[in-house]
Amino acid sequence: MRSVLVGIFNLLFALAAAPLLDGILRQVKARLHSRRGPSIFQTYLDLGKLMVKDDQAGANNTIFSLTPIVCFASVLLAALFIPMGGVVPLGFAGDTLVLMYILTMGPLCVCLGGMASGSPYAYVGVSREIMTLMVVEPVMVMSLIASAVKAHSLMLVDCIRQPLGAGPSLSFIICGVAFFLALQPEVAKVPFDQAEAEQEIMEGPLVEYSGRKLAMLKWSFYSKQIVLITLFTEWFLPWPALESLPLRMACTVLKVLVVAALVEVIAQVFPRLKINQSMRYFVSVNAFALSGLMLAVIGL
């Protein structure tokens, strides 16, 4: 029963609250820019507006049209797998690896859609997206697996409960930091948003999308952002372990806000790196995460 309720909450959270989170982040950004900024509900209006726009497809093929739907669905599915308040809605149906697969599906879909759109900017964006995926996904996988190693189980519930009992270990902290560093490219924020770089390649894979399809893609991006940040806070910042579920969920929401704001602040004080520079950077982050994993294996 509890997991059904949490599942519904998670869906709503990922679906309905995602644009609100984006609106709040736009306020954070505006504050750093010394300006007033849009209302926090602006993103809802943007999505509503995109719904009425003509769907003037830049390309006319199935992959191009299907991509937004698949992308959207994959994020919603992921929302059902992420823990919330220590409860994993679909915990019985899959483990950490399934979650990782589902999370990777979104970006891969975008890549396919970008390839299908036929714009040279999209091609450049796709190639950058794939390069980023190649170096960032291992970081996430290794950081999550480290907890699984400690918990001796791949089940999500076991993984998130482990540090609560044992307290934070060295490997746990290292993996937490690595995961946090990987969040930035995963939610497509400067300095690692090369694939969507507006100033260089006009939002890359999205360049040819318009109207409803663009709305769905954008919405799934916002949802993915909230899903990943929730995953991070639940996994690596599970404290305080409150007894009451509603209180604990409220606490998680608060933590999500703080982490998201931090991500946004980092995005605002960095210039965008070049793809080769960020690759080089993430190779070292990978080594860092790997060391965390090693430590977990030897039990530290």
Place this chain on the structure above:
Amino acid sequence: MISKIKEALICLRAPRVTFRYPLEPMPAPARFRGRPTIDGAKCIGCGACAAVCPPRLIDIHGEGTTRTVELNFSRCTYCARCQEVCPVGAMQCTTDFETATNDRANYSVKVELAAVACQSCGTPFITQRMQQKLMAEFQPAWMQQRNELPEWLSLCQSCRVEKTGMTMGRNIKNG
């Protein structure tokens, strides 16, 4: 890393500076060169403004007994040269900049002035006000007393040329 914190501090130290405009009015400074206007009551139709206007948007033309000063300031460059050369202060650049609209016809300014006919051929050639102004400035006192118009104010250019030619011819004939 320190430079990042510095940058963040620069950002945070500056308050939110956004104006509330257009929800609150914000007048432009006094010297601002905004929407050009013609005060129809003052304009004498001399055309000085048309001669200096860089985008050449002031047009002066005449039909029948009217002289029309017409402009559509859609392509105005707001240089205020017209204001500078206007001898009567009819041409003014206001400080108004809120001129956005959906119809270019809203930018049209039209002043129709009465023209005076040439005493010889009857063609209208100069605006009434222009004639009065020139009279006030250049008419010799004795003519003013006799309420007489100097020739160059009562004849159109072609008639004047003709008349001058005739006078000269007569003078030559008379030695």
Place this chain on the structure above:
Amino acid sequence: MTTAQVTMTTAPETLTKAQKILQGIQEKFGVALISAENPRPDRLFLKVRREEIRPITDYVFNTLKGRMVMSIGTDKTPVDGHYEVSYLYALDAEGIALNLKELVPENDPVVPSVAGIVTYANWNEREVYDLLGVKAEGHPDPRRLVLADDWPDDVFPLRKSVPYNFKPPVRDVKPPMRELTEREKKSTIVNVGPFFPTLEEAASFRLFVEGERIIGADYRGFFAHRGIEKLTDNVLDYNQIPFMAERICGICGFVHSACYCMAVEHAAEAEVPPRAQYIRAVMMELERIHSHLLWLGLAAHYLGFDTVLMQSWRIREPIMWLVEAITGNRKTYGLNLPGGVRRDFTNEHCDKILEVIAKIEKEAGELVAAAAEDHTLKMRLVDVGRLTPEDARLLCCVGPTARASGVNIDARKDFPYCAFPDLKFKPAVQHTNDIWGRLLVRAEETFTSIDLVRQMLARLPEGEIMAPVGNIPPWREGVGVAEAPRGECVHYVETGHDNRPYRWRVRAATYPQLQAVPYMLEGMHVADFPIIVGSIDPCFSCTERLITVDRGNANKLRIYEKKDLLAMSRRRTQELR
């Protein structure tokens, strides 16, 4: 030939710099020199035989170390049956502007190309062919440069026989492409533009890309070519042109109008009141401050660093309010007329200027200090967009772009104008040859400008601000040089009849810089493209102007000004007596 020989008789020790240079040219190319004029100590106008232009160019460029400024093509066929093609050089070390003019007969419109000697002449010669129809023989890349792709091949707008408002029907024609090398043919071609988010203006680059590396680039621009130069030879008069010159560029407009006025004043040999000179110089420096802050913001924006964009524009904004309060507009100040300026500074204005620049000095200082230490910013800028001093000289680059490559030229020092002869300052020079250097140069210049404004306000002379320039006799030449924020800006005016120039030619700083962009792009990353183009602070509309002057709709009714009427009535009175 006459004027040239007069100087020979003077004793060598009393010769001015210009006369010495003239003597040198005479000794070497005696017969090739047709005539020479030296109206001011810092101007030298030579007429040379067209056949000898290559050796003379070689001598001026390589021996005298002249820097080519621009070519000027004039249609003088209605006057003497010739086209005139001149090359204007700046001898920076001597502070002399040297003009080499060739006469080209109407029935044989060909000149020898000098693009093999001065790489920069490439665009100049293409432009002369596009607009005037004088072909450069032996040009390496004689494609269309300026005019629209669908413009008819046999109509040359700067010829006097072509009306300024001649508009041939629109056709559908593909843009001309340069011949590709084998390697370029195999690469991916990425078309950038003409509408591209980071370029505020329209410009189109074709990048040849291998993976993420750029191996070559081709530029097709001149989307902002508005035919400005044509409008001056029969539409607008001397007093209207400053307002058009101002609209050549929306950021450094004031420099353009001031530079035009200086060219006209030189041609008319008119004196400008000192107060007007100072007001012009103060406004130019204020313009430089806001332009450099604007550039810093845009450059950061190209790197996706919007916080710096917002903050530097926030810091810059008070200058815009300040100039608006003084002149009546934020960008196009409309202050210049030949002979002086239209609006005066009040004492409150001076106080306000000092207050604003003090605030900017503090805030911009903090921002620049933070940016200069920023490690990630350095990662993006150091060793990116390299331009060697040799290339900078061959391409005749100017301004911060050249100064970051160690070329120490600054029109404020080399060709002192307005108030600058009285002021003390040091041009900012860096030897890094990359974008980082350009950033440092601009940052330093901002503070130099603040200092200059202070110096000028401390010694602002009293008096008139306008001394109207009377009638200007035809066929006089004037060259105005000024240092715009982007680099040296040069205006050339040849006077004509009817109160309007016969030919007005403008060269803005971006013109040479843009030609250097393909050199900077080579071997760089696609991601570097926006910042490399941005690093020259491009102003496409400056580059793509073009101007001439006609009476348009104004002749429906003869229009009299008050002074005309006065003159007429006086004439009448005399006739009647």
Place this chain on the structure above:
Amino acid sequence: MALNDFLMKHCFKRSLWVYHANAGACNGCDIEEINAFTPYYDAERFGMKLIASPRHADVLLVSGPVTRNILPRLKRLYESTPDPKVVIACGSCAVGGGMWFDSYHVIGGVDKVLPVDFYIPGCPPRPEAILWGAAVAMGLVKDKVKPYRYRQEGEGTPTLEVPPEEEIELTGQVLK
């Protein structure tokens, strides 16, 4: 379809994404357009946003007289922007062709090429004027300029059609 109408009425005008096209302008208008998005003016508080791809745009903000070179590209740009869209001509050049309206290489104001919905004159328009134009386009305020006519005959009342001072109407609740 009711949903569409609802969204059109409540969302479209409060979320205008702007694609900025320079059709041969001098840079003045372009910089002022960006300036309208900087801290002091902040057009983003009305939901406006500068975007990179014409496919995402709602507003084409065109500056500059349309030069011959840019003409075919501008048309293509208009076609690739999905409906419903708004074209705003910004600056004297875009509104009426500027001082080069009849030059050989200039087509003239934007309205000669595209159907223009709103005009923002000014050379260049101040950022405030651009905000005002945006507010007019969003229906937040009513435009103030009216044509002016004066006839000397029939003296009686030479009509000075100076627009009355208008209160700013607030139609959007989201605005602060």
